[in-house]
Amino acid sequence: MKYSLLTLAVAASMQSQPLYAQDTTDEREEKTVEVIQVTGSNIRGVDLEGSQPVTVITSEDIARMGVATISDLMDRVNQARGGVGSFDSTQSGATSTSTPPGQAAAALRGLGPSATLTLVNGRRVAASSFASGTENFVDINSIPASAVERVDILATGASAIYGADAVAGVINYILKDSVEESTLSVSYENTTDNDNHGQFNVQGTFGGEVAGGNLVAFFDYFDREAIKATDFAATRSPVLTSSYSYLPKNTPNIYYFSARDGNEIGAPNCATPLVETEFGEMICAYYGNEDDYFEAPLESLSGGLTFTKEIDDLFWRTDLMVTRTESTSFSTPAPINQLDDSEGPFVDETALDVFSPEIRDALLDNLYIDPFDTLLGRELFGFQYDARFGTPRTVEIESTSVRLVxxxxxxxxxxxxxxxxxxxxxxxxxxxxxxxxxxxRYTAAISGELCANGQIANLNNNGMPECSGSQLLPMYNPFLQNDPNNDATLALTQARPTRDGESTLYGWDIKFTGELMEFGDDFIRIATGAEVRREEITDIPSLDSRARFENEYLVDVFGYGSSLSEASRTQWGVFAELYVPLTETLEMQLAGRFDDYNDFGSTFNPKVGLTFRPIDELVLRASWSTAFRAPSLTQAGVQLRTTRASFDCGANQTVADLYCEGDSRVVGNNVLELGNPALKPEESESYSIGLAYSPTKNTTITLDYWAFEHEDLVDTNMTDVLARATTDASLRHCGLVPVGEQGISYDPDLCLVTDNSGRTIEEDGANLFEILDAWDAFDQPRFIELPLFRDHVIALDNTGSQELEGIDIDLRHVVEFGAGELEFGFNGTHYLTYDRNIIGSETIESIAGTFSYPETFATAEVFWVAESWDIGLYLDYTGQYEDDIEGLRGREFDEVDALGLLDENGARDVSSWTTVTLSAGYYWENLEMRLTVDNLFDRDAPLAFGSSRGFDGYNHDPYGTQYRLAVSYYFD
Known part of the structure; x- marks a missing residue:
């Protein structure tokens, strides 16, 4: 346990000469050498770490950090922090817009999980069968920490070596292939704030000689309890009282369209104090923190083996790894809408009979009682209400991953x-x-048209509902609470949509390495080879959760959707890599790879690396490469994915004037996302320049500058579609977007008005500003903007580019004493720039230092290591960054402003955050015990108004102090 992050890579790069068997002109001298294999190179036996910044994390580092999962480990790696690329189950949920339940992904440089290539023992892993949005990723929760010997992180473009997806770099998980002692480890983790947050982990690793070879077997069991927002004092209440929803659960408000004064009427039996809105209404409000889960319950069991054997002159290695996870995820209760998904479902006026005569009469005096059509076409008289269901949307997922190499x-x-x-x-x-x-079924229930067997009734000859072979149930009353019969009727409307996915990767590769030719007093060495890969992915939801034109794009269930995705791809590639010792002190790495895909074409990616060693203690290094990311199979094959997309009125003034009353806010919408087989691959160029310096055997310093230019990013660009729709009538549709077409769906009634020339919004040449004026006069809407309907159909597109650059630094120093060693370490990442175009605009925005994108991450550590014990501290620092004040709704902004938390420019910063982790271990002959205490001083997460949670879940956590106790037993 003497090495920490980067130490191994730096130590290797300090060798004054490459490690290989050197031939003289006259004779061959046999030498005993160490053959090395470096992540980022296919050439064996040559020290190429010096030409590229490789971070190495050993199994000892993992144990010292006190992490039980690979996801927890990657949360501690600075190159994988920042932005919204990496994710874990904190961001998971039950809807299609959430990250897949129970799964996690690591992304380098904040470029997204699909821009980071994940390898196990240098070879690819099948992507999760469920995408994150439309980005395919490798679920790192399927890689058990107990099987990992080390993790190599190359945070620069590497497509010249590995092909697609290595835009931001490579994370290579190296599995154990030998063990000196078999090990059984047990650990328990919890928070000091609440003892219901337990995590239990059992790991075992065993090895020995079997059938003339060496066998290493492992298992890993992990069980975690749920963690809710209401478990902590800081998140139990909403961060802003103005961050309410008009849709309460269990006790509906009366929709403002049904009120004679045009104001929402609060639920008479609201269980919480009424909240005043910006319109002066008093409503029963809902806050999302009531049902927010920071960590979903997760249980996983992994097992596997590595078998190695020498067979004559051959060496055979086989790895098998199987992981099964079970998780439950939650999202806020679904809104209740009308059958066509518009707001405010109708209920018969008799629903008010549950209240006292005085309350009922007062309500009726202020209500319009209007006719409405039921599901069966009957005409009833009633009013509209605002509500959501009382139970969070909840899904259970079982995932199994198998990998055989x-x-x-x-x-x-x-x-x-x-x-x-x-x-x-x-x-x-x-x-x-x-x-x-x-x-x-729900719409039938609130009109008294549901049968006791869960079927929808039919109309008899008298035009009244009746059930064949079953009993007609009374009307479900959303205002009646805690009534068993009423609740039983609601239960009959529950649905259980399913989703099944499968992702498969088949691959074969071959490579050769050796000496190509003499060059000076040395040899040019080469690695060359080929790879063939077949990938298939299917994501099949049940029919009741799909959007289909035949049912007017209405998903059969409320507030829930998914996508149908089926795609496959065959790829082949050839590659070559050269090591050229230009002089005794200057070495060059040249690499190139050609890849051909059967669906979008081919690409070639080169790499050049230079290493200069003017003295034994110093290495200067530089590299340039290109990389690419093929459009994911989901992005190519998705069919009408039900999701949410946003348009940014701050990116386009025309869009702002037509859809946002001139404001610069970001607006979310229900959209149907289409795959696009015509997508181009994302491409990038990366540069790095750095040094590694070791003035003494106990001191190492590395410093690297890196930069990426990333183009043709794939995303949904609703802002651009709205802007193009200003002049392109083919993108404008009153009501549903027809099958086979794309564009924006407007309120069907918008076609009742015209511009000054008599053109509707669907006609060529229509003036949308004149139509907006006509709509204002016709409908007198609450907000003066073109009324969007639902289910806009938008294809994925290559939407823009981004450029980023930064500096990585790592310092290590060891002071030796007779009784032990004192180790000091520091590593950090600082973003100099992070610029990208605003989607839907040519405008470049700088996001370094903006919400969720801190400019600086750093970790300092100090450890005392003795023969039988060690103790140390980690200091983890996350820099400050701008809060997302512009993203707040007007009423939220006013509340924050009234609190005096904004500066003269109407902005504020999310504070920097420093936490301390204590790690202490004691060793007996066959027993090891380690205590880890995270956030030792119980620092609260910085307040962030840009997140409805009140903290930024990508960069901070609200758990306070957490402790983990691990015990390991070693035996022969």
């Missing part, structure tokens, strides 16, 4: 060769178990 390597003459086959598969089954309700 078998590799042979040997020699042919002076050449080393290696060939391997890979089979990797991820399968997931999801079912909604609570909080999802069928829109047709």
């Amino acid at each position: 078998s590799v042979l390597n040997g020699t042919v003459g002076a050449w080393d060769w290696e060939s391997g086959i890979t089979l990797s598969r991820s399968e997931s089954e999801q079912v909604a178990v609570a909080g999802i309700y069928d829109r047709y």
Whole structure:
């Protein structure tokens, strides 16, 4: 346990000469050498770490940090922090817009999980069968920490070596292939704030000789309890009282359209004090923190083995890894809408009979009692209400991942060769178990048209509902609370949509390495090879959660959706890499790779790296490379994905004037997202310049400047579609977007008005500003903007570019004493720039230092290491950044302003955050015990108004002090 982050890579780069067997002109001298394999290079036996910044995390580092999962480990790596790229189950939920339940992904430089290539033992892993949005990613929760010997992180473009997806770099998880002692470890983790947050972990690693070879077997069991916002004092109440929703659960408000004064009427039986809105209404409000889960319950079991054996002149290695996870995820209760998904469902006026005569009469005096059509076409008289269901949307998911790799390597003459086959598969089954309700059965229930067997009634000859072979139920009354019969009727409307996914990767590769030719007093070395890969992915939701034109794009259930995605791809690639010792002190790495895809074409990516060693203690290094990310299979094959997309009125003034009353806010909408087989691959160039300096054997310093230019990013660009719709009538539709077309869906009634020339919004040449004026005069809406309907159909597109640059620094120093060693360390990442175009605009925005994108991350550590014990501290620092004040609604901004928390420019910063982790271990002959205490001084997460949670879940956590006790037993 003497090395920490980067130490191993730096130590290797300090070698004054490459490690290889050197031939003289006259004779061969046999030498005993160490053959090394470096992440970022295919050439074996040559020290190439010096030409690229590789971060190495060992199994000892993982134990010292006190983390039980790979996801927790990557939260501690500065290159994987910042932005919204990396995610864990904190961001998961029950809806299609959430990250997949129970899963996690690591992303380098904040560029997104699909821009980081995840490898296990240098080979690919099947993507999760469920995408994050439309980005495919590898679920790192499927990689057990107990099986990992080390993690190599190369945070620069690497497509010249590995092909697609290595835009931001590579994370390579190296599995154990030998163990000196078998180990059984048990750990328990919890928060000091609440003892219901337990995490239990059992790990075992065993090894020995089997069938003439070496076998390493492992298992890893992990169980975590749920953590809710209401468990902590800081998040139990909403951060802003103005961050309310008009849709309460259990006790409906009366919709403002039904009120004679045009104001929402608060639920008469609201369980909480009424809240005053910006319009002076007193409503029963809902706050999302009531049902917010910071961590969903998660249970996983992993097992596997590594078998190695020498067979004559061949070396055979086979890895098998199987992981099964079970998780439950939650989202806020679904809104209740009309059958066509518009706001404010109708209920018969008799629903008010549950109140006292005085309350009932007062309500009726202020209500319009209007006719409405039921599901069966009957005409009733009633009013509209605002509500959401009382139960959070809840899904359970079971995922199984299997990875089998078998590799042979040997020699042919002076050449080393290696060939391997890979089979990797991820399968997931999801079912909604609570909080999802069928829109047709519910609509029937609130009109008294539902049967006791859960079927919708039919009309008899008298035009009245009746049930065949079952009893007609009374009307479900949303205002009647805690009534068993009423609740039983609601239960009959519950639905259980499912989702099944499968992702499979088949691969074969072969490569040769050896000496190409003499060059001066040395040799040019080469690695060359080929790879063939087949990828298949399916994501099949049940029919009741799909958007289909035949049912007017209405998903059969309220507030829930998914997507149908089926795609496959075949790829082949050839690559070559050269190591050229230009002089005794100057070395060059040249690499190039050609990849061909059967769906979008081919690409070539080169790399050049230079290493200069003017003295033994100093390495200067530089590299340039290009990289690419093929459009994910989900992005190419998704069909009408139900999701939410936003348009940014601050990016386009015309859009702002037509849809945002001139404001610069960001507006979310329900959209149907289309895959696009015509997508181009994302491309990037990356640069790095740095040094590694070791003035003494106990001191190492690395400093690296890095930069990325990333183009043709794939996203949904609703802002651009709205802007183009200003002049392109083919993108404007009153009501639903027809099958086979794309564009914006407007309120069907908008076509009742015209511009000054008599053109409707669907006609060529229509003046949208004149139509807006006509709509204002016609409808007198609450907000003067073109009324959007729902289910805009928008295809994914290559939307823009981004450029970023920064500095990584790592310092290590060891002071030796007779009784032990005192270790000091510091590593940090600082973003100099992070610029990207605003989606839908050519305007470039700088996001370094803006919400969720801190400019600086750093970790300092000090450890005392003795023969039988160690103790140390980590200091983790996250820099300050701007709060997302512009993203607040007007009423929220006014509240924050009234609190005096904004500066003269109407802005504020999310404070920097420094936490201290204590780690202490004691060792006996066969027993080890380690105590880790995170956030030792119980620092609260910085307040962030840009998140409805009140803190930024991508960069901070609200858990306070957490402790973990681990005990390991070693035996022969």
